[in-house]
Amino acid sequence: MAGQREEMAGQREEMAGQREEMAGQREKAMRSQVGKARLKAALIKSTAAQLREANERLVVATVRAQTMADAAEQTTVQMAYMAEHDFLTGLPNRALLSDRLAQSITLARRYGKKVALMYLDIDHFKHINDSLGHAVGDRLLQSVAKRLQACIRLSDTVSRQGGDEFVVLLTEVEDAQSAILSAEKLIEAMAHPCLVNGHRLHATLSIGISLYPDDGKDAEAIIRNADTAMYQAKKSGRNKYMMFTPTMNDRAVTRQSIEQALHRALEKQEFVLHYQPKVSLDTGTITGAEALIRWQRPRHRLVSPKQFVSIAEECGLILPIGKWVLHEACRQAQDWLQAGLDLGQIAVNVSPMEFHGKNFLSGVREILNDTGLDPRHLELELTESGLMQDSEQTAATLLALKHLGVQIAVDDFGTGYSSLSYLRNFRIDTLKIDKSFVQDIDGDAGEAIVRAIIAMGMSLKQRVVAEGIETQHQLAFLQSHNCKEGQGYYWGRPVPAEEFATLLAGKTFKC
Template sequence: MSIESVSAAPALDASSRFQARRVGQILRLALAGIALSVAHHAIAQNWRTVGIFLLGALGLLLSLALLRRNRPQAATSLMLAVLTVMMLTFVWLNQGLRDPAVLALPGILVFAAMLGARRLFVSLLLIMLLALAGLTLANVQGWHVNQIKPVRLSSLIDIAAILSVIGFAVWLMAGDLRRALSRLESENQQVRLSQGRIEYLAHHDALTGLPNRVLARERFAQTIALAERAQTEAALLFLDLDNFKTINDSLGHAAGDELLRQSSRRLSQWVRSSDTVCRQGGDEFLVILGGMPDGDAIADVAVKLTQLLTDPYKLGGLDVTVTSSIGIALFPEDGTDFDTLLKKADMAMYRAKESGRNAFRFFDTEMNSSVVEHLHLISGMRQALASQEFTLHYQPQFDLASGAVVGAEALLRWRHPELGLIPPGKFIPVAEKSGLIIDIGAWVLQEACRQGMAWQAQGLGELLLSVNLSPVQFRRGDIERVVLNALDESGLPAGHLDLEMTESLLIDDSSQLSELLTRLRALGLSFSIDDFGTGYSNLGYLKRFEVERLKIDQSFIRRLTEQPHDEAIVRAIIQMAHSLKLTTVAEGIEDAATLARLRELGCDRGQGFYWSPALPAEEFAAYVRAQRQSAGLAAGAQPA
C-alpha cells in the first residue's frame, strides 16, 4: 500500500477505531485457525479441504487489506461473508448437519451482531437458514446425501480449532461488553450523584449548606399542617445580622462568608430537630418554629437566638461581636401562607432595627399600616415634586440685642391636595429613608436662594437665609454642585446663605466632608449646627470644621425659666460658643421672660413663636416691613 493511499484513507472516530481493532484480532485468530487446519489436512492429504481453506484465507487477507485502508465496515462484512461461505461449503461437502463446521455458524452470528450492521446480521442468518434447509431437503429427497464418517482424531482437531477461534473471539467481545457495562454503570452513578447534587443545590444554600427559600416554603407548609392538627402556634422568624456590611468592608468578603457559616452553624445546632433554619439571602436567615404553646414561648426563642449570636466570632485571628435583629410573624394570627408571613416578619425585623438593633419585634397591624402609609407618602412626594405641592415658609430670626430681623430659616411645607398640610416630621424622615430628600433638598435650596434674591430686589435688604441640609444629601447627593447651581441660577451672593447641619453628620469626621466644607466656605457660605446640645459629647468637631453658629435646641429653651438644669446647659453652651467666637441662635422662644433671660445670658440671636411662626414668602416680607416700620416709629418717638 502506497503512502498516497494511506494519506487518502478516511479518519476514524473512536468507535470505528475500536471496531477495527477487534475485527483485526478476529481475522488474525481466524487465519491462525485456518493455518492449523491447513497443516493438519495437508498431512492427511485432504487437498480439497486444503483448497477451500486457502480460498477462505485469501478472502480474509482481503479483509485485512480493507481494514488497513480504514474501512472497518467493509472489512467486517467481507470477513463474515467469507467465513459463512467457507463453513457452509464444508457442511455441504462433508457430513452435512453433523459436520463440525456447523459449530462455527453461531459464532459467526455473534460476530455479526457485535461488529456488523443489523442488515448484515439478518442477511447472514437468512443465508445460513436457507442453506441448511436446502441441505436438509436434499438429504431427505436423496438428491445429495452426506455421508457420516466415523469419529477420528482429525474431527477433534477441527472441532478444537473452531471452538478455540470462536471461543477466544467471543471472550474478547464479552470483555468489551463487561467493560462497556462497567463504564455505563460508572457514568450512571456519576449522573445520579450529579442529579443529587443539583437537587441539593436547588434546595440548599451553597455557602452555608442551610435550606434555601425554596425548601423553606416546603418546610413551612409541613410545619403549619402539624400546627393545625395539634392546635399549636407556629412562627416565622426573619433574622438579620446587624452591621454585616461593616464586617465585609473592613475584614473582607472571606471574613464575611466565614461569619455567615459560623452563624448558620450556631443557629442549626441550637434549634430543635423539628424546626428549620434557612438562609434567605445575604445576611438574612429564616427560622421556622412549630409546635409552640404560645407567643411567650416564641419570644423566649427569639431572646435566646439574639444572645446566641452575640457571642464573639473568630475571624482572621480577631474576636468580632455581631448582633442581630429579629422580626416575628405568627400563624395563623398574622397570616396563613408563607409569602404573607415572610413579608410581615420582614416588616417586624426592620422595626427591630429602628428600635436600636439587637432586638426582636412581633408584627402588628399598626406596623403594617405604617408601612403602607410610608409607601403612600413616597409615591405622594414624587408627585408633589412634579406638581409643585411643596412650598417654603420662612421663620424670622432676630438679633436679640437690637431686636432687628437679621435673617430667616427656610422651612419645608407640603400641602397635599387631599390630605391637606402634612407635618414635616411625618414626611421628611420617610424622604430621607427613600432617598427622595436629595431631589427635595435640591429644590429647597434653589427656591430659598431665588426667594432671597427676590426680597433683595424688593428692598428688604441683606437677610441671611438658613437652609437645613440632611446628612443623606452629603452622603449620597452631589451637594456641592447643587449649592453652586442654586447660587448661580438665583444670583444670590454666597455670603447670604447659611447651611444648617446636624451634629451626627459632623461627628463622622470625614476627610471628604472637611474638604467639601472648606471649598464651600471659600465661596463665602457660612455653616450652623442645628439642634445643638442633643447630640454627641465630643465637641472636637467644632474646631475641625470651623462652623459659624450654634443653634441651641428648643427643648432647652422652652424650659429655660423653669428648669435650673436647662438654664445651666444653655449658659454653658453660650459661654463655650463665645470662647470659640461662635454666634449662638436660640430656637423656640415663646415668651418675654425667656427672651429676657437669654439676653442676660448673652445669647446673640433667636427665633420662635414669641415673634412669629414660619410664614409664606409674601407674609414674611410684609412682616419684616411692619417690624422695621414699627422700629422706626419707636425710634422717632424717643426724646432727643
C-alpha cells in the same frame, strides 16, 4: 583406468557439491526458523505492548470518567447549594427560608407550639453604600451576618432576603417574650462598631416580629406582618424592635398611599417653602431665615414635614425633594437680596441621605451657580447622626463646602451621638440647641444642658442658636446666659415668602 579415475573424481566432486548445497539449504532453513522465531517474539512483544497500552488507556479513561462523574456530582451539589443560599454571606436565601418556615409551621400546628419570625433591616445602610462604596457595604453585610448567626440556636435560621434585609426564624418559642428576648440580644450584638476596611461603622437594626399562629396562619402572612412591624420600628426611631399589631396594616396602607402621593406632588409641584426668622436676642433684628418645606396637597390642609419626610427618606424621594428645597431656598434668598432686603443667611436642612450622596457637593455648586447666590449667604443644617456616619468622607465634604464659602450648622444639637470629638475635627460654624432642651427650661430640667451647650459654643468660637423659643421665661434665661440668636413661635410661626419679605423690610422683634 585413467578415465575411470577421472569419472570417479567427477562423481566425488558432484557429491561434494550436493553436500554443500544441502548444507546451504539446511543453513537457510535454520535461518528461516530463527527469523520466524524472532518475528514471533517481536509479534508477541508488540502485542504485549499494545495490551499494556490499551490497559493503561482503559485505566486513564476509567479515572477520567470517575473524575468527571465526581465533578458533575460536585457541580450538582454546588448548584443546589447556590440555589438555596446567598452568594455573599452564605446564609439561606428566601427560597430556603420559605421551605423551613413552612416546615416549622406544620410542626407547630401538629404539636401546639408557636413560631416567631423577625424581619431585620440595617438602619441607614444606603448611606454607607453611597459614601464608602459597595465593597465596604458588602463587607459590612458579611460582618452583620456573622453576628446574627452567633446569637441564635442551632435549630433556628438566619436568612438574607436581599439588600440589607435579614430574617431570623425561631422554630419553636413559648410566647412573645421569648421572641422579644432574642430581638434584644440581636440589637445588643450590634452595639459595638464594625471594623471594615479601616472604617468604624455603627450599624443598628430595626426589627419587626410576628408570631404563628397569633399574627398569621401561613408563611406568607407571617413574613408580611413581620415586614410591616419592621417598617414601624424604623418609623419610630430605628435601632429597636416592634411586635406586629393588626393596626399596623392600616398604617402600612396609609404609608403606601402617601408614597404614591409624594410622587405626584413632585410631578405637579405641590411643595412650597415657608420661612422662620432667626432673631438676634440682643437687638431683635432678623439675622437669617430657615427654609421649611410644606406640602400643599389638593383637598387637604397644609401638610407639615413630620407627616411625610420619613416616608420620603425610606423610598428615596428625599433626594429630588431635597434638591428642590435647596434650589428654591437659594433662588428666593437671591431675589430678596437683589430687592435690597438684608437677609443674612438662608438655612436649609439636609438629610443624611442627601449629604452622603455621591452628587451632593456638585449639586450644591450647580445650584449656587444657577441661582447666583453668594455662598456666604447659605447655611446647611446637618444632624449629629448624619455627620457621624463616615467621619473621613464627612470631613472631606465639609472642607469642600467651607472652601466654597458655605456655612455649616449642627441641627438638634445634643440629641445625637454622645461623642463630641467631631466639634473639634469638623468645620462647624453654628450649634443649634434642640428645642426639647429649650422647652425644658420652664421646668428647670433643661437649664444645665442649655448652659453647657452655650458655654461649649462660646469656647469653640461657634454661633449658638436656640430653637423652639416659646415663652418669655425661656427668652430671658437664654439672654442671661449670653445666647446670641434664637428662633421659635415666640416671634410667630413660619410664613410664606411674601409675608417673610414684609418682616425683612422693617420689623424688629421685641426681645
